[in-house]
Amino acid sequence: GDSVTQMEGPVTLSEEAFLTINCTYTATGYPSLFWYVQYPGEGLQLLLKATKADDKGSNKGFEATYRKETTSFHLEKGSVQVSDSAVYFCALSELSGNQFYFGTGTSLTVIP
Amino acid sequence: DTGVSQNPRHKITKRGQNVTFRCDPISEHNRLYWYRQTLGQGPKFLTYFQNEAQLEKSRLLSDRFSAERPKGSFSTLEIQRTEQGDSAMYLCASSTRVDTEAFFGQGTRLTVV
Numbered sequence: 025g026d027s028v029t030q031m032e033g034p035v036t037l038s039e040e041a042f043l044t045i046n047c048t049y050t051a052t053g054y055p056s057l058f059w060y061v062q063y064p065g066e067g068l069q070l071l072l073k074a075t076k077a078d079d080k081g082s083n084k085g086f087e088a089t090y091r092k093e094t095t096s097f098h099l100e101k102g103s104v105q106v107s108d109s110a111v112y113f114c115a116l117s118e119l120s121g122n123q124f125y126f127g128t129g130t131s132l133t134v135i136p
Numbered sequence: 137d138t139g140v141s142q143n144p145r146h147k148i149t150k151r152g153q154n155v156t157f158r159c160d161p162i163s164e165h166n167r168l169y170w171y172r173q174t175l176g177q178g179p180k181f182l183t184y185f186q187n188e189a190q191l192e193k194s195r196l197l198s199d200r201f202s203a204e205r206p207k208g209s210f211s212t213l214e215i216q217r218t219e220q221g222d223s224a225m226y227l228c229a230s231s232t233r234v235d236t237e238a239f240f241g242q243g244t245r246l247t248v249v
Contacts, residue, residue: 126178
């Protein structure tokens with residue numbers, strides 16, 4: 025079945041450091057891929073998405089490229105800020121399916 | 137219509153009581169999902185509606201859980217005879233298609249004491 029595996033945290037970085045959070049997936053078809061962000065006590069907000077191979081999703085300085093050959097969708101940001109501190113979830117969905125599959129989440133803390 | 141709305145935001149109940157949560161999706165979204173999230177975990181799928189039809193249910197959705205979406209608008213999730221293990225965040229989401237993003241509400245945090 026479909027699944028998402030993402031890098032375990034927590035991750036602690038200094039402000040302006042480079043961020044990478046790894047995500048790999050297993051899917052039976054051709055999924056759409058997403059990164060969601062969750063702030064404490066809140067629901068999930070879409071950060072970025074990619075719907076086909078080699079697509080790059082980007083938003084607020086974050087980027088992720090859909091790599092079909094390595095079944096990966098790693099999240100990157102060149103210079104993190106304190107306000108980026110949150111939990112990040114990688115997710116997938118398939119056109120033939122009825123749900124979104126989420127990874128376990130990676131907690132990021134950015135210190136000044 | 138600014139997004140998915142869930143009520144209540146927080147619910148504390150005694151073990152054995154019944155609770156009901158409400159979700160109002162984005163109005164033009166015909167797909168609605170319920171997820172459950174516990175501390176340190178990603179959201180786990182509970183059930184899915186397309187319009188008023190409940191098309192898929194997870195094994196996580198025991199007999200004590202029931203969900204409805206009358207007239208394909210808002211949805212309710214009821215838990216009967218709550219147990220301490222039901223304590224979690226219950227998230228509702230809606231979308232137009234399964235291969236586009238789902239929009240999540242802020243969730244209902246249930247604490248069973």
